[in-house]
Amino acid sequence: MxxxxxxxxxxxxxxxxxxxxxxxxxxxxxxxxxxxxxxxxxxxxxxxxxxxxxxxxxxxxxxxxxxxxxxxxxxxxxxxxxxxxxxxxxxxPSEVTLEEPEHLPSKVASPFRQAISNISAENWDAAGTMVRKALDVATRDMARTRIGNEKRSETIVKLWLKKRIEALTSEGLLTVDLSDLAGVLKDGGDEAAHDDEPYSKEDAIRLVGYAQAFLTYAYTVPGMVAEVRERVEDSPSSNTGSRPTD
Incomplete structure (x- = not known):
């Protein structure tokens, strides 16, 4: 129309x-x-x-x-x-509420909570900077917990953030879209932390929203799948070997 x-x-x-x-x-x-x-x-x-x-x-x-x-x-x-x-x-809605995604490790949740708190306090530079820290901690956590080879895992952990994102993508732990989103979070966080000009309200709110989406796909969705799998495995039908009928 x-x-x-x-x-x-x-x-x-x-x-x-x-x-x-x-x-x-x-x-x-x-x-x-x-x-x-x-x-x-x-x-x-x-x-x-x-x-x-x-x-x-x-x-x-x-x-x-x-x-x-x-x-x-x-x-x-x-x-x-x-x-x-x-x-x-x-x-x-007149305003979309930013909330902490479920299933986040505490060390990832902490900087993301600070990003949300800084949005509420209108500290736009700090909000953007904490988004970058949340991404930094999350990508190191993913390398440590989702790569079976300990030597390879620690090698990726020690990489600079940009190279770490690329390595996680190569390992299949980030899709191309999530990798691109991680790049946006890194660049936005760098701008908030290092640029001479103050980070804007609009950019800070948008960046925290993008971080919320990234963490949801990286942690909440796998966590929900794990919960469903656990319920299925613990169900009586699973234990008896019966199968649902069409």
Whole structure:
């Protein structure tokens, strides 16, 4: 649909991101007959997708007009919602909460918690720096715990972070996408720690969100799989050798 609005994205934190209207729901339409001239007041909710990260929000808009108009006719128009008489009220989610992923080793969780705390305290440089430390500790932990050859493991642990990421990718412990994401975390953390200019709020929030995603794929998903496998192995059907039927 060609209708576009500008809203700060709560997911990727892009300022005044262009959101495309994907659909809508009319909550109410009231005729105020005692006004001169009489007007219709519509309360409509729209599903909007961010032009940058493609994630969605819902937003409430109000419009006043002199004749009844169907929502389906609104959705077929071009331009922005403001151009066709809508006034923005609120959107959800307004802010995405950063949370610690599950199954993190304590030594990895500690710097990531500090990154989140620094976001709350608006210490943007410190938040970015702690993201880099969380990545540094996580990649050393992955080398120590997921590579069977102890000599190879310690060799990778001692590498500089960039080379360590490349080595973990070669070992098959990081996918290409996760390796690229790790590179983004490293570069962002380096910028926050060493650049002359202050690290921005938007970049810090975005970087901590990326770190949350990286740690989720690196630790939470394998942890969940291990839990499922353990439950299956401990189930009565597993112990008796029976198989589920189709």
């Amino acid at each position: 060609p209708l576009i609005v500008k809203i700060d994205c709560p997911h990727c934190h892009t300022k005044s991101s262009g959101f495309q209207v994907e659909g809508g729901f009319r909550r109410s339409s009231d005729l105020i007959s005692r006004r001169d001239p009489a007007v219709f007041i519509d309360e409509d909710w729209f599903l909007l997708s961010c032009g940058r990260c493609k994630k969605c929000i819902t937003a409430q808009y109000i419009s006043e007009h002199n004749s009844h108009r169907e929502l389906k006719n609104v959705l077929s128009q071009h331009g922005s919602l403001e151009d066709i008489g809508y006034t923005y009220k609120v959107h959800f």
